[in-house]
Amino acid sequence: MNKWITFDLDGTLMQNPFSAWIFPEVEQLICGELNRNIEVRKALFQEHKLRMKRQEMVAAYDWDDIVRQLSKDWGLSLSIDVEQLLLKHAAAPKIYLLDDTVLPTLEKLKQKGYSLAAVTNGFRKYQYPVMEELGIGSLFDDIITPERMECGKPDAGILRELQQDGIIVAHVGDRLDHDIHMANQSGIPSVLVARDLPAGLEVLSPAERTTQAPFLQRCEEQMRKEDPELHTSLQPEAYRPAYAICQMDELLACIDELASRSSGAAAAD
Ligand SMILES: [Mg+2]
Known part of the structure; x- marks a missing residue:
């Protein structure tokens, strides 16, 4: 046993590299295309919390899907691949053991x-x-x-x-x-x-x-x-x-x- x-x-x-690297890069990409500053990170977390509240515990942690949905809501043409960003930023010193x-x-x-x-x-x-x-x-x-x-x-x-x-x-x-x-x-x-x-x-x-x-x-x-x-x-x-x-x-x-x-x-x- x-x-x-x-x-x-x-x-x-x-x-992990999400808060210090991935979310800021997502925000920069989206604001760049919109050509104005919006609080992207806040919107991402709001959507996460909304999904949690609806008991959608799997969808709440699907950051690719959350970014895709918000990009669509904002009418963006760019597509952001969170998994690829993760691979890009998953390196020391951006990530570390605690x-x-x-x-x-x-x-x-x-x-x-x-x-x-x-x-x-x-x-x-x-x-x-x-x-x-x-x-x-x-x-x-x-x-x-x-x-x-x-x-x-x-x-x-x-x-x-x-x-x-x-x-x-x-x-x-x-x-x-x-x-x-x-x-x-x-x-x-x-x-x-x-x-x-x-x-x-x-x-x-x-x-x-x-x-x-x-x-x-x-x-x-x-x-x-x-x-x-x-x-x-x-x-x-x-x-x-x-x-x-x-x-x-x-x-x-x-x-x-x-x-x-x-x-x-x-x-x-
Ligand atoms: Mg924990």
């Missing part, structure tokens, strides 16, 4: 016998070239994306195939509304990547941190920013992670603790 550890990508392991321990930690988890899966709302065609360029592509046994699963986080349906194939030991991510909430409602130990932990909490263990008032306050603020509507409908427990880590190598101790807990439970059975 496979023991999976699932990872969010953007904001968790890596920085800390120095990402690569060695993934390698250690593989050596310990875990299977690794990326569970991302980004389409494979936008994510895999970045992962490969950063040297982490081959470490993943599977890459789960919305266009394949026909749903996106926080819909736990995105985990269906992995759960049929084995057990998910932990899910690691940076968003409370997508990553932590999804893991918690699926009974999967959740690990929040919080590189900006409130001062003084670094000295505590990743599990202890999540019980501290300044941390809970931080989660409350983060959740309100991520999804104001969901924030009002959820109890804080729904988005409180089991662990909070401030760099990726702290994950190793969390996984060891979960493994010893599950072997203890098996011995007690």
Whole structure:
């Protein structure tokens, strides 16, 4: 039986080139043809949010389709290929791993016998070239994306195939509304990547941190920013992670603790 550890990508392991490179170039191309300045990036995000609101979780992350639709609405003749822009900008230093321990930690988890899966709302065609360029592509046994699963986080349906194939030991991510909430409602130990932990909490263990008032306050603020509507409908427990880590190598101790807990439970059975 496979023991999976699932990872969010953007904001968790890596920085993609969308916000700093691709969206500005799309804006420049469109304003160039229109010969006036319009807030293209704002319009792209509005369309993304509109699709999310309509529960079109796959279409919401189809940036080629979003750009195509807006270009048509604005009567543009140029055609912009977001996938090609991604390939053009998927190179260091435009893209990078978010800390120095990402690569060695993934390698250690593989050596310990875990299977690794990326569970991302980004389409494979936008994510895999970045992962490969950063040297982490081959470490993943599977890459789960919305266009394949026909749903996106926080819909736990995105985990269906992995759960049929084995057990998910932990899910690691940076968003409370997508990553932590999804893991918690699926009974999967959740690990929040919080590189900006409130001062003084670094000295505590990743599990202890999540019980501290300044941390809970931080989660409350983060959740309100991520999804104001969901924030009002959820109890804080729904988005409180089991662990909070401030760099990726702290994950190793969390996984060891979960493994010893599950072997203890098996011995007690
Ligand atoms: Mg993320």
